[in-house]
Amino acid sequence: MDFNDTPEEAAYRAQVRDWLEANAPKQSAGVDDGEGGGTMAASRAWQAKKADAGYAQITWPKEWGGQGGTPIQQVIFSQEEAKHPIPGNPFQIGLGMCVPTVMTFADEETKKRFVGPALRGEEIWCQLFSEPSGGSDVAAARTKAVRADDGSGDWIISGQKVWTTGAQFSDFGIVVCRTDSDAPKHKGLTMFWLDMHDPGVEVKPIHQMSGGSGFNEVFFTDVRVKNSQMVGPLNEGWKVSLVTLMNERLAVGGASGAGWSEFMEAARGVQGYDGQAAIKDHALREKLADWYVQAEGLKHTRNRTMTALSRGQTPGPESSIGKIVSALQMQDLGNTAVEMLDQFGIIDDPELAPLHAAFHTSVMFAPGLRIAGGTDEILKNIIAERVLGLPGDIRVDKDVAFKDMPTGR
Amino acid sequence: MNFDFSDDQKFLKSEARKFLDANCGAGKVRAVLDDERKAYDQALWRAVAGQGWLGAAIPEEHGGLGLGHLELCVIAEELGRAVAAIPFASTVYFLAEAVMLAGDEAQKAEILPKIAAGELIGALATSEGPGVLTPGSMKTTVSSGKLNGVKIPVTDGDIADLCLVIAKENGQPGLYLVDLNAAGVTREAVKTLDPTRDAARLTFKDAPARRLGPAGEGFALLEQVLDRAAILLSFEQCGGADKCLEMAKAYALERYAFGRVIASYQAIKHKLADMYVKNELARSNSYYGAWALNTNAAEMPIAASAARIAASEAFWFASKENIQTHGGIGFTWEMDCHLYYRRSRQLSLVAGAPRVWKERLVSHLERRNAA
Numbered sequence: 001m002d003f004n005d006t007p008e009e010a011a012y013r014a015q016v017r018d019w020l021e022a023n024a025p026k027q028s029a030g031v032d033d034g035e036g037g038g039t040m041a042a043s044r045a046w047q048a049k050k051a052d053a054g055y056a057q058i059t060w061p062k063e064w065g066g067q068g069g070t071p072i073q074q075v076i077f078s079q080e081e082a083k084h085p086i087p088g089n090p091f092q093i094g095l096g097m098c099v100p101t102v103m104t105f106a107d108e109e110t111k112k113r114f115v116g117p118a119l120r121g122e123e124i125w126c127q128l129f130s131e132p133s134g135g136s137d138v139a140a141a142r143t144k145a146v147r148a149d150d151g152s153g154d155w156i157i158s159g160q161k162v163w164t165t166g167a168q169f170s171d172f173g174i175v176v177c178r179t180d181s182d183a184p185k186h187k188g189l190t191m192f193w194l195d196m197h198d199p200g201v202e203v204k205p206i207h208q209m210s211g212g213s214g215f216n217e218v219f220f221t222d223v224r225v226k227n228s229q230m231v232g233p234l235n236e237g238w239k240v241s242l243v244t245l246m247n248e249r250l251a252v253g254g255a256s257g258a259g260w261s262e263f264m265e266a267a268r269g270v271q272g273y274d275g276q277a278a279i280k281d282h283a284l285r286e287k288l289a290d291w292y293v294q295a296e297g298l299k300h301t302r303n304r305t306m307t308a309l310s311r312g313q314t315p316g317p318e319s320s321i322g323k324i325v326s327a328l329q330m331q332d333l334g335n336t337a338v339e340m341l342d343q344f345g346i347i348d349d350p351e352l353a354p355l356h357a358a359f360h361t362s363v364m365f366a367p368g369l370r371i372a373g374g375t376d377e378i379l380k381n382i383i384a385e386r387v388l389g390l391p392g393d394i395r396v397d398k399d400v401a402f403k404d405m406p407t408g409r
Numbered sequence: 410m411n412f413d414f415s416d417d418q419k420f421l422k423s424e425a426r427k428f429l430d431a432n433c434g435a436g437k438v439r440a441v442l443d444d445e446r447k448a449y450d451q452a453l454w455r456a457v458a459g460q461g462w463l464g465a466a467i468p469e470e471h472g473g474l475g476l477g478h479l480e481l482c483v484i485a486e487e488l489g490r491a492v493a494a495i496p497f498a499s500t501v502y503f504l505a506e507a508v509m510l511a512g513d514e515a516q517k518a519e520i521l522p523k524i525a526a527g528e529l530i531g532a533l534a535t536s537e538g539p540g541v542l543t544p545g546s547m548k549t550t551v552s553s554g555k556l557n558g559v560k561i562p563v564t565d566g567d568i569a570d571l572c573l574v575i576a577k578e579n580g581q582p583g584l585y586l587v588d589l590n591a592a593g594v595t596r597e598a599v600k601t602l603d604p605t606r607d608a609a610r611l612t613f614k615d616a617p618a619r620r621l622g623p624a625g626e627g628f629a630l631l632e633q634v635l636d637r638a639a640i641l642l643s644f645e646q647c648g649g650a651d652k653c654l655e656m657a658k659a660y661a662l663e664r665y666a667f668g669r670v671i672a673s674y675q676a677i678k679h680k681l682a683d684m685y686v687k688n689e690l691a692r693s694n695s696y697y698g699a700w701a702l703n704t705n706a707a708e709m710p711i712a713a714s715a716a717r718i719a720a721s722e723a724f725w726f727a728s729k730e731n732i733q734t735h736g737g738i739g740f741t742w743e744m745d746c747h748l749y750y751r752r753s754r755q756l757s758l759v760a761g762a763p764r765v766w767k768e769r770l771v772s773h774l775e776r777r778n779a780a
Contacts, residue, residue, distance in 0.1 A: 001411060001412060001413065001414065001415075001479055001696070001699065001700050001703060002411050002412075002700070002704075003410060003411070003412060003700075004410075004411060005410070006411075009410075072410070260774075261778065264771075264774065264775070264778060265778075279775070282768070285767065285768060285771045286764065286767045286768075288771050288774075289714075289718060289766075289767035289768075289770045289771050290718070290722075290767070292715065292770065292771075292774060293690070293694060293715045293718045293719045293722075293770075294690060296693070296694055296697065296715050296719075297689070297690030297691070297693045297694050297715075297719055298690070298693075299693075300412065300693035300694060300696055300697045301689060301690070301693040303410060303412040303693075304412055304413060304693060304696065306410040306412070307410045307411060307412045307413045308413075309410075310410045310411065311413075318689045318692075318693075321685070321686045321689050321690070324686060325686060325690065377675075377679070379682075380675075380678065380679040380682035380683070381675065381678060381679075381682075383682040383685055383686070384678035384679065384681055384682045385678070387682075387685060388654075388658055388678075388681055388682070388685060389658075390658070390661070390662070390672045390673070390677075390678050390681065391662075391670060391672055391673040392673075393673065393675065394669070394673065
């Protein structure tokens with residue numbers, strides 16, 4: 001038991017380090033606001049450099065611009081890359097989820113058209129799954145694709161998606177549509193790719209409760225797509241979307257932001273009881289210990305996952321615990337830090353609040369993190385059903401035609 | 410990255426499970442639970458000695474198997490899973506570890522072979538009453554090689570042969586070895602939350618005592634011993650917690666209520682998912698502790714604290730929610746749920762309560778971050 005690279009891994013790490021030393025940006029391109037502002041040009045330039053050297057998607061086959069590498073090599077590259085002031089990565093959803101889906105199901109010509117530009121960051125993809133009527137229940141999608149009545153074989157898409165990350169700067173998207181309302185909900189869906197610049201596509205930013213706008217609503221008004229833009233077979237869109245979502249679990253990370261060490265630092269400088277700093281307050285110390293233990297638990301769970309990859313094994317299900325733990329901790333830690341400030345905690349001004357109001361940001365962002373990429377409740381269902389093997393819920397909608405399903409609001 | 414046990418260690422673990430399935434079924438644990446005169450499972454103790462487990466981490470020159478601490482960790486996990494009713498922790502995690510850490514050559518040569526052979530049961534005596542023991546509050550003293558004072562509770566104090574005692578000599582805390590079979594020692598068994606793990610009040614009146622390790626270093630040495638024990642105990646806790654999750658899952662899959670198995674209700678599914686999350690956090694922290702123990706890393710105090718806190722929390726949660734999942738039958742003496750609930754209390758308290766370890770962890774983090 002150790003934390004060392006194997007000789008092969010060490011050699012790869014050395015090679016990656018040399019390459020990054022010679023090629024990575026020397027200074028930050030600015031703050032990545034997740035909204036495509038400011039750093040896009042730098043992001044694209046860095047992505048193109050990586051693609052030219054085969055580092056953009058290391059595990060992809062060489063013929064598609066990868067290295068035919070192993071997952072552990074990808075992890076090593078990401079670890080080393082993170083040591084440099086690299087710009088944000090708006091390509092991850094496309095390269096991690098959308099493009100692999102297209103690559104799994106599309107013909108050679110389509111693959112050739114899209115893979116290269118996506119890899120080099122010239123074209124960005126988004127994933128159009130969630131709808132106002134179905135977030136956790138993605139298969140309840142109502143966005144419709146109807147055959148054009150002109151005999152062209154084209155499809156006309158209309159409806160609305162929501163919480164689409166990066167739609168505002170995306171060139172293409174994959175979209176799950178209802179193609180048969182007479183079939184039960186899982187059996188009447190079809191996946192298409194489409195051009196986000198089509199005049200029938202309208203992207204509106206969502207104003208989050210935290211103040212930012214990292215996500216969008218996307219409206220489709222009679223968007224015409226060719227039959228050849230179908231990804232996978234007709235009415236088998238659910239199975240196709242599972243391929244995408246399988247990749248999502250690998251792509252969506254946990255919470256970042258202020259953690260236990262920032263809390264400890266802040267608590268040193270805040271007035272507590274009896275003229276002592278707040279860090280001397282035992283109620284806070286116990287919480288601090290709990291957060292540390294959780295954070296270490298997640299860190300070493302990742303090390304266990306990496307070990308499985310390093311040994312060429314499939315990682316165990318333990319990696320599924322990450323977001324549940326980190327999102328809840330973000331909320332609890334942020335709120336405890338704000339309460340530690342007593343009345344001063346009311347102030348959410350980066351000029352006045354400790355750590356430029358990082359804890360306040362946690363409080364306001366954590367509710368979103370507990371929902372995004374699988375709510376706490378859905379993730380617990382996934383652990384219960386896929387890891388522990390407990391039965392699925394009783395489904396009242398399984399054998400009912402989609403059009404006859406009760407919908408509520 | 411190689412943050413996992415080796416194939417050989419995993420093989421040892423599966424062999425240990427088979428051995429304990431055959432030699433330490435719930436019936437064997439209950440035989441100790443239900444009989445007040447039985448302090449431990451003597452047959453299992455002899456069998457475990459025969460397997461060489463007592464000396465797994467003891468060097469061959471002192472009669473052990475000369476394996477490492479990682480091997481001891483996998484054995485500990487299986488003992489915890491089986492809620493084994495033997496003085497393994499007292500003898501191996503506390504006494505043997507202390508002797509290997511601080512004993513002189515003569516002490517090692519005398520004590521370790523007896524432990525490895527199963528001829529000597531050990532114990533650790535620190536607590537003197539309710540609350541946390543501190544250098545200021547400690548009343549037990551040593552003078553001219555004679556120990557005086559009262560220690561309560563001492564786990565396995567009613568059956569142990571050799572006890573490690575913390576006491577003051579000339580105002581300086583030290584660790585002392587005391588032969589409990591010698592004159593000057595009175596033992597009274599006390600009723601415990603987990604009757605499969607006995608404890609006693611030990612009264613010392615001029616009992617002969619030999620110092621282990623340097624004078625004045627008692628609390629510093631004790632902390633090192635407790636760090637090592639905490640990591641090994643955390644594996645017992647992980648084993649127990651995983652077993653509770655398995656029990657809860659098995660019962661939820663066979664029990665029907667309102668026309669369906671209760672495992673199909675989200676209230677139960679989410680409870681079991683919460684158990685799984687805590688168990689995995691505990692396991693990962695324990696693995697890091699195992700690495701620190703095996704390499705004698707400088708991070709050991711922090712790693713041990715984290716392992717102890719995470720594993721105590723996981724076992725407590727899993728053992729109480731296992732009872733809850735079982736419903737009424739889980740509250741009966743006949744169901745095994747309470748064996749784990751009781752053991753979770755014993756393991757969380759025997760090396761100091763999690764609350765104390767949380768304070769210790771944060772103190773270490775403060776020092777580390779200030780450095």
